[in-house]
Amino acid sequence: MNNLNTKKLDQIIKAYKGKPGELLGVMGEAQKASMRNYLSQDTLFYIASKLQLPASQIYSVATFYTFFNLKPQGDHCIIVCRGTACHTRGSKNLLRSIALTLGLKEEDLRENEKVFVTTKDNKFTVKTVACFGQCALAPVIDIDGKIYSHMTEAKIRRLIRQAGKKKV
Numbered sequence: 085m086n087n088l089n090t091k092k093l094d095q096i097i098k099a100y101k102g103k104p105g106e107l108l109g110v111m112g113e114a115q116k117a118s119m120r121n122y123l124s125q126d127t128l129f130y131i132a133s134k135l136q137l138p139a140s141q142i143y144s145v146a147t148f149y150t151f152f153n154l155k156p157q158g159d160h161c162i163i164v165c166r167g168t169a170c171h172t173r174g175s176k177n178l179l180r181s182i183a184l185t186l187g188l189k190e191e192d193l194r195e196n197e198k199v200f201v202t203t204k205d206n207k208f209t210v211k212t213v214a215c216f217g218q219c220a221l222a223p224v225i226d227i228d229g230k231i232y233s234h235m236t237e238a239k240i241r242r243l244i245r246q247a248g249k250k251k252v
Contacts, residue, residue, distance in 0.1 A: 088126045092117050097134050107135065107145060111152060120156035120206070150213060158202045158209035160247045162227050162240075167215030169222040178223055181237040182210055185244050207248060 093114055100109040110131055115123050123146055132139040146152045164170075164179050179193055186208050192201040199212040218224045221233030227243055 088124070088130060089117065090130065093127065093130055094134070097131070107131075107137070107142070108149075110135070111142070111145065115152060122153035122156050155200060156202065156206070158206050160207060160228050161209045161211065162225060162244070163211045163213055164199070165216045165218070165222070165224045166212045167219065167222070169219035170215075170224055173222040175223040175225075175235075178225065178235055178237060178240055179210075179212070181240055182244065185241050186210065208244070
């Protein structure tokens with residue numbers, strides 16, 4: 085298995101064994117324990133075998149919940165809401181500003197698709213979500229788990245600079 089810490093996974097599985105939400109707990113902790121905050125295919129198969137569940141069930145859970153990552157993440161994660169309220173209040177321009185600030189290509193932003201792109205230096209991952217449910221505060225973004233409202237291009241550039249200076 086590719087860089088899979090089975091000892092750590094076994095500890096996680098043991099800690100959640102028989103508890104309510106066992107599968108979600110195991111998957112969440114396994115993701116946190118990975119070097120790039122994601123669930124690799126090897127990890128998903130290992131969890132499936134240890135919990136004696138079909139791999140398809142594990143994959144279904146991993147793809148249903150947006151907080152699970154199936155691709156390696158950057159040191160910092162920026163999530164841009166693309167819901168109607170955020171869109172009408174400029175989230176598309178925010179996304180372009182983020183891309184420009186981070187040196188990403190415009191084609192990485194795929195207009196009508198979910199965005200998931202990580203900078204070449206693995207410092208930032210940029211993603212979009214359909215809606216945060218914070219419409220009155222639009223446009224809204226999330227940086228490293230913290231929600232920012234009434235976002236402007238100037239504010240996002242400042243926040244990116246601040247995040248880039250933090251040691252991970």
